[in-house]
Amino acid sequence: MSDDDYTPSTDEVRADYVRDHTRNFDSYMTGRSLASEQEVYGARFDRWLAAHDESVRAEERADVARLIEEAADDDDAPHLWKRGMEHAAWIAREGA
Numbered sequence: 001m002s003d004d005d006y007t008p009s010t011d012e013v014r015a016d017y018v019r020d021h022t023r024n025f026d027s028y029m030t031g032r033s034l035a036s037e038q039e040v041y042g043a044r045f046d047r048w049l050a051a052h053d054e055s056v057r058a059e060e061r062a063d064v065a066r067l068i069e070e071a072a073d074d075d076d077a078p079h080l081w082k083r084g085m086e087h088a089a090w091i092a093r094e095g096a
Contacts, residue, residue, distance in 0.1 A: 013045075014045045017041065022034060061093055065090075065092040
């Protein structure tokens with residue numbers, strides 16, 4: 001595998017983020033330990049990743065709901081089938 005094909009893991013990206021944000025940290029000047037500062041930036045990265053993942057899941061749910069709603073628009077479909085599809089779209093959209 002060439003360097004161009006390499007994709008870092010989430011742990012590697014997190015470690016780089018923490019390292020880059022604490023590279024010039026001076027515990028003597030701040031009165032805080034480097035480890036505590038690294039925990040702060042690690043937690044920030046974790047929160048960003050969780051928000052990003054939730055955003056991706058919400059987009060996926062919206063896509064599924066749209067596809068289900070398109071299928072439910074079939075005028076030849078039985079009434080109960082259409083109601084079931086509408087309910088399935090609601091579930092997908094709400095993430096229930």
